[in-house]
Amino acid sequence: MKTAKWFLGVLASLLATHAAVPAELVPATYRLDYFHTGGQGAEIFAVDRLRLESLPWPGNPTSPADDGQLGVYRYEARDADGTLLQARGFASVFGEWVTTEEAQKSHRTFHESVRFPAPARPGLVSVKVFKRDAQQAFQPVWEVQVDTTDMFVDRTAAPLNELIAVEQHGAPRDKVDLLLIGDGYTAAECADKFRRDTVRMTAALFSKEPFARRRQDFNVWGLCPPAAESGISRPSTGIQRATPVGATYDAFGSERYILTFDNRALREVASRAPYEALVVLANGQTYGGGGIFGQYSTVAVDSAWADYLFVHEFGHHFAALADEYYTSPVAYAPAPDIVEPWEPNVTALLDKDQLKWRHLVARSTPVPTPWPKAKFEQFQRDIQARRKQIRAEQRPESDMDALFREEQAHATKMFSRERYRSAVGAFQGANYDAQAYYRPQLDCIMFTRDEVPFCRVCDAAIDRVIDSIAGGAARP
Numbered sequence: 001m002k003t004a005k006w007f008l009g010v011l012a013s014l015l016a017t018h019a020a021v022p023a024e025l026v027p028a029t030y031r032l033d034y035f036h037t038g039g040q041g042a043e044i045f046a047v048d049r050l051r052l053e054s055l056p057w058p059g060n061p062t063s064p065a066d067d068g069q070l071g072v073y074r075y076e077a078r079d080a081d082g083t084l085l086q087a088r089g090f091a092s093v094f095g096e097w098v099t100t101e102e103a104q105k106s107h108r109t110f111h112e113s114v115r116f117p118a119p120a121r122p123g124l125v126s127v128k129v130f131k132r133d134a135q136q137a138f139q140p141v142w143e144v145q146v147d148t149t150d151m152f153v154d155r156t157a158a159p160l161n162e163l164i165a166v167e168q169h170g171a172p173r174d175k176v177d178l179l180l181i182g183d184g185y186t187a188a189e190c191a192d193k194f195r196r197d198t199v200r201m202t203a204a205l206f207s208k209e210p211f212a213r214r215r216q217d218f219n220v221w222g223l224c225p226p227a228a229e230s231g232i233s234r235p236s237t238g239i240q241r242a243t244p245v246g247a248t249y250d251a252f253g254s255e256r257y258i259l260t261f262d263n264r265a266l267r268e269v270a271s272r273a274p275y276e277a278l279v280v281l282a283n284g285q286t287y288g289g290g291g292i293f294g295q296y297s298t299v300a301v302d303s304a305w306a307d308y309l310f311v312h313e314f315g316h317h318f319a320a321l322a323d324e325y326y327t328s329p330v331a332y333a334p335a336p337d338i339v340e341p342w343e344p345n346v347t348a349l350l351d352k353d354q355l356k357w358r359h360l361v362a363r364s365t366p367v368p369t370p371w372p373k374a375k376f377e378q379f380q381r382d383i384q385a386r387r388k389q390i391r392a393e394q395r396p397e398s399d400m401d402a403l404f405r406e407e408q409a410h411a412t413k414m415f416s417r418e419r420y421r422s423a424v425g426a427f428q429g430a431n432y433d434a435q436a437y438y439r440p441q442l443d444c445i446m447f448t449r450d451e452v453p454f455c456r457v458c459d460a461a462i463d464r465v466i467d468s469i470a471g472g473a474a475r476p
Contacts, residue, residue, distance in 0.1 A: 027117035029053040036094040039107035045142040051154045057117035058172040058274030066468045070320040074130040079119035086116040090294030111263040158271045164222035166198045172274040175219045176469045179275035182224035183247040184232040184283035190224035198222040204307035217470040221273045247282045256288040258298040291316025304401040319462045322346040324430045324439040324447035327380035338436045344461040346431045357457045360424040369425030
């Protein structure tokens with residue numbers, strides 16, 4: 001058990017890294033926990049609590065807002081004088097659930113949080129949440145005032161776990177702080193395996209551009225609350241685990257989708273580290289992961305495809321990148337209306353002249369851009385049928401890995417012959433839809449498991465998010 005003295009030492013160290021800013025000028029961190037309820041067209045927000053976290057605000061208060069372009073939702077926190085404390089776009093587990101068939105016939109409640117730095121003068125803070133309407137414009141859906149001086153603000157201490165400095169490049173206020181949280185690790189595994197896993201996953205992320213060239217803009221931290229037994233829940237096979245942050249396979253009925261529905265527990269663990277980005281390392285071998293913009297991503301850390309999964313799912317969480325694949329089964333129902341997606345890397349191509357990445361398209365590249373779509377889909381139908389059979393027969397994970405390697409080799413060979421394999425254009429098939437949406441390039445980490453980088457559009461989108469947090473100060 002770590003002592004209060006140990007934690008005070010960590011706190012002093014973090015304050016010191018705020019680059020010559022006096023400790024008394026570094027604002028505290030507040031977290032508004034709330035319930036998000038809905039279904040069948042209804043949507044209700046309700047306060048759970050205002051929480052004073054243990055560590056100072058990790059961001060730079062002089063840069064409180066992103067560019068306002070990303071997210072299904074957006075929140076703004078302002079002090080009593082109207083000064084902006086924090087504004088960020090985000091997505092949510094609720095926002096994903098309402099796209100499932102279950103949401104059309106039932107109601108559910110999900111727990112969510114938004115964070116902001118303490119106002120210069122303690123007192124009232126107004127938090128307003130916005131949601132995109134049918135035309136993709138943000139409209140206010142909830143506003144609440146909270147009081148940082150209220151006696152009911154939760155100021156209790158969060159559970160202590162050893163904070164691991166995986167990789168450090170400067171003060172939290174000047175960097176993107178990435179926090180890796182282990183789930184389903186026993187105490188012995190936290191002490192050894194988790195540390196190795198953090199190093200391995202960090203290396204996987206920084207092996208890919210643009211993260212490789214922006215490595216100096218990141219700090220990486222690790223926390224591993226110990227679990228009573230090894231592994232996470234996988235309900236489809238009867239496995240149940242009571243883990244510290246509740247990561248589980250089979251989210252929304254999708255066998256490979258790993259999420260946690262215990263946001264309160266997740267945020268309590270995370271409050272012991274500075275972070276803008278958060279990844280749950282799920283201690284499991286079965287292929288799986290997930291990523292929700294502005295919330296967190298997950299990865300089955302012992303999957304043979306863990307390196308790819310970590311980077312792919314982090315793209316969702318960190319830069320709001322959409323899935324560019326469309327042949328794999330997902331939990332979501334088709335959208336009733338086709339509108340231009342807000343995600344930066346997919347388009348409905350409703351107006352070719354206004355293509356959102358048109359500045360990257362050469363004049364010689366046709367839009368839409370030809371590719372062997374029919375042949376690709378024919379092969380994918382066979383792959384998906386065999387994938388379903390492997391799961392139905394509960395065959396070993398090695399069989400699934402072999403299938404994915406076969407799929408990877410086939411796509412690599414097919415795409416290597418294509419005229420527009422390196423071009424930016426508009427390739428039909430993306431965002432879980434074979435017809436309605438288009439992706440920027442033939443291949444990308446967001447499309448296949450091939451050994452390819454992020455496409456140029458995804459690369460630029462990631463750069464913009466890094467700049468909005470770290471300001472590009474450490475760019476070479």
